[in-house]
Amino acid sequence: EDQVTQSPEALRLQEGESSSLNCSYTVSGLRGLFWYRQDPGKGPEFLFTLYSAGEEKEKERLKATLTKKESFLHITAPKPEDSATYLCAVLASGGSYIPTFGRGTSLIVHP
Amino acid sequence: EPEVTQTPSHQVTQMGQEVILRCVPISNHLYFYWYRQILGQKVEFLVSFYNNEISEKSEIFDDQFSVERPDGSNFTLKIRSTKLEDSAMYFCASSVDGYEQYFGPGTRLTVT
Numbered sequence: 001e002d003q004v005t006q007s008p009e010a011l012r013l014q015e016g017e018s019s020s021l022n023c024s025y026t027v028s029g030l031r032g033l034f035w036y037r038q039d040p041g042k043g044p045e046f047l048f049t050l051y052s053a054g055e056e057k058e059k060e061r062l063k064a065t066l067t068k069k070e071s072f073l074h075i076t077a078p079k080p081e082d083s084a085t086y087l088c089a090v091l092a093s094g095g096s097y098i099p100t101f102g103r104g105t106s107l108i109v110h111p
Numbered sequence: 112e113p114e115v116t117q118t119p120s121h122q123v124t125q126m127g128q129e130v131i132l133r134c135v136p137i138s139n140h141l142y143f144y145w146y147r148q149i150l151g152q153k154v155e156f157l158v159s160f161y162n163n164e165i166s167e168k169s170e171i172f173d174d175q176f177s178v179e180r181p182d183g184s185n186f187t188l189k190i191r192s193t194k195l196e197d198s199a200m201y202f203c204a205s206s207v208d209g210y211e212q213y214f215g216p217g218t219r220l221t222v223t
Contacts, residue, residue: 031210097142099212103152
């Protein structure tokens with residue numbers, strides 16, 4: 001069974017304090033790994049897609065990286081507006097085109 | 112920038128009533144999805160729709176649920192007889208190629 005585990009469950013940072021969120025996955029083969037941001041009471045907002053080990057994507061203060069077993073979302077010098085839940089989803093090889101979502105990491109950035 | 116829209120934003124209904132949740136996917140997208148998220152829990156897949164038919168569905172998507180694309184723009188989720196445990200946020204998503212999915216803002220369904 002495909003599994004996606006995100007850690008930590010919650011993370012509190014001071015403004016400017018860089019850190020990383022982890023998404024580890026167990027799938028038979030990887031079609032793609034997706035990162036989303038979700039604000040309270042809102043729908044997930046697409047951030048990045050990663051397809052193969054070694055790939056990196058960047059957007060403003062966020063950088064996503066991928067290995068064969070995990071992905072990291074690095075947040076550099078975060079601001080309070082980066083506070084949100086960050087979701088990882090994995091699309092495995094095979095007949096299904098439905099991604100498996102992790103439970104997310106709740107990030108709070110204090111001013 | 113194109114976006115997925117959903118109506119209503121909040122629906123309150125009594126147990127046993129039928130509800131219809133509406134979505135307008137991004138116009139050039141071909142794949143459509145419904146998910147739900149119970150407060151504090153994971154995003155759960157319900158059903159996917161492609162080429163005017165259901166392509167995949169989860170165990171949650173039983174006979175009480177149905178989906179329709181009644182015209183070229185709308186995509187609906189119907190729950191025939193709501194239960195208390197159907198209370199959740201329902202998200203519609205669409206994708207151009209079945210990979211990156213773009214989510215709507217959600218409908219909060221409260222069953223009393």
